[in-house]
Amino acid sequence: MSPAPVPEAAAEFWVYLATSPLFWLALTLSVYLGADRLSAWSGRNSFVNPVLVAIVVLGAVLIATGTSYETYFEGAQFVHVLLGPATVALAIPIVRHRAEIRANLLPLVVALMVGAVVGIASAVGLALAVGLDSALVASLAPKSVTAPIAMGVAREIGGVPELTAVLVIATGITGAALVTPTLNLLRVKDWRARGFAVGLAAHGIGTARALQVNPVAGTFAGLAMALNGLVTAFAAPVVVAWIVG
Amino acid sequence: MLHGFVLIVLFQFAGEAAARLAGLPTPGPVVGLAALALLAIAFPALLRAVEPTADALLRHLSLLFVPAGVGVLQHLDLLRAELLGLVAVLVVSTLVTMAVTAGVFALLARPAKEGGR
Numbered sequence: 631m632s633p634a635p636v637p638e639a640a641a642e643f644w645v646y647l648a649t650s651p652l653f654w655l656a657l658t659l660s661v662y663l664g665a666d667r668l669s670a671w672s673g674r675n676s677f678v679n680p681v682l683v684a685i686v687v688l689g690a691v692l693i694a695t696g697t698s699y700e701t702y703f704e705g706a707q708f709v710h711v712l713l714g715p716a717t718v719a720l721a722i723p724i725v726r727h728r729a730e731i732r733a734n735l736l737p738l739v740v741a742l743m744v745g746a747v748v749g750i751a752s753a754v755g756l757a758l759a760v761g762l763d764s765a766l767v768a769s770l771a772p773k774s775v776t777a778p779i780a781m782g783v784a785r786e787i788g789g790v791p792e793l794t795a796v797l798v799i800a801t802g803i804t805g806a807a808l809v810t811p812t813l814n815l816l817r818v819k820d821w822r823a824r825g826f827a828v829g830l831a832a833h834g835i836g837t838a839r840a841l842q843v844n845p846v847a848g849t850f851a852g853l854a855m856a857l858n859g860l861v862t863a864f865a866a867p868v869v870v871a872w873i874v875g
Numbered sequence: 876m877l878h879g880f881v882l883i884v885l886f887q888f889a890g891e892a893a894a895r896l897a898g899l900p901t902p903g904p905v906v907g908l909a910a911l912a913l914l915a916i917a918f919p920a921l922l923r924a925v926e927p928t929a930d931a932l933l934r935h936l937s938l939l940f941v942p943a944g945v946g947v948l949q950h951l952d953l954l955r956a957e958l959l960g961l962v963a964v965l966v967v968s969t970l971v972t973m974a975v976t977a978g979v980f981a982l983l984a985r986p987a988k989e990g991g992r
Contacts, residue, residue: 658941689947741983785888
């Protein structure tokens with residue numbers, strides 16, 4: 631039996647597609663859109679995180695088609711390059727909420743400094759205690775801050791940015807899932823404190839959760855996310871050097 | 876929109892340059908963030924110019940770290956070998972960070988204004 635011409639043409643077409651940056655760019659955007667729809671459909675359930683779903687689906691496609699990450703990244707880099715500008719853009723929520731900052735200056739600054747250091751030091755200390763690999767320790771250190779900043783920090787202190795991206799998402803999901811039971815148990819009733827805590831510890835995913843629960847909590851969560859990104863970027867190299875010695 | 880984008884990219888570039896020249900172990904874009912925040916408070920026109928672009932970038936922030944996240948494929952062995960330790964560190968550290976932050980904030984905050992509760 632001679633091979634049918636159509637599958638052969640399809641195979642040739644696939645070879646063309648699989649090496650085309652445009653294909654991987656289009657796939658990244660479409661898969662993310664699909665994952666975002668899925669998340670909306672689940673009622674923005676913290677466990678149906680669009681980034682996590684998109685990474686799993688795209689990873690499965692790369693493995694199934696035997697495509698290297700380098701080939702994939704030739705297309706995906708056009709999305710990746712916007713991380714830097716997006717980090718700079720985080721200045722805007724801080725500027726917009728400067729009235730809230732001024733009105734709550736003392737608790738906000740102290741909670742920010744203490745929380746940022748505890749977030750870094752607890753991750754590094756525990757990671758060393760359970761004997762994790764040193765690249766993993768550095769990758770975990772900025773886990774509480776938004777991914778674009780965390781990846782930049784990880785790169786500076788000897789971590790693996792790609793691992794940090796995934797650890798950051800896992801931290802966000804953990805924080806969003808545990809914030810309500812934890813703070814109820816501790817009897818923290820102030821919505822400002824609750825929002826600030828989840829935004830500081832669990833960045834954008836925690837902020838999304840806070841916005842669902844209470845608007846004041848949402849505002850303070852967004853503020854904490856932006857401010858902790860700023861503080862952790864400066865504090866992480868110092869705290870890590872101090873603990874690791 | 877393009878105007879705002881150019882401004883944001885220039886702040887990023889200035890941040891990268893400053894971090895490198897000062898030998899800071901801080902990502903350049905974060906230095907750009909700090910500079911933009913300070914200047915946008917001082918100059919409302921700057922805030923207005925970058926707002927539309929900043930909002931557009933932040934609305935889809937999570938899309939932007941998908942390509943890097945897919946890179947975890949290259950480190951699956953490391954992840955698998957240390958999975959239990961990683962999960963334990965992550966959960967405990969996140970819990971402690973939230974509890975301490977909320978506690979400190981609530982302790983120092985004046986009671987929230989009554990009404991609307």
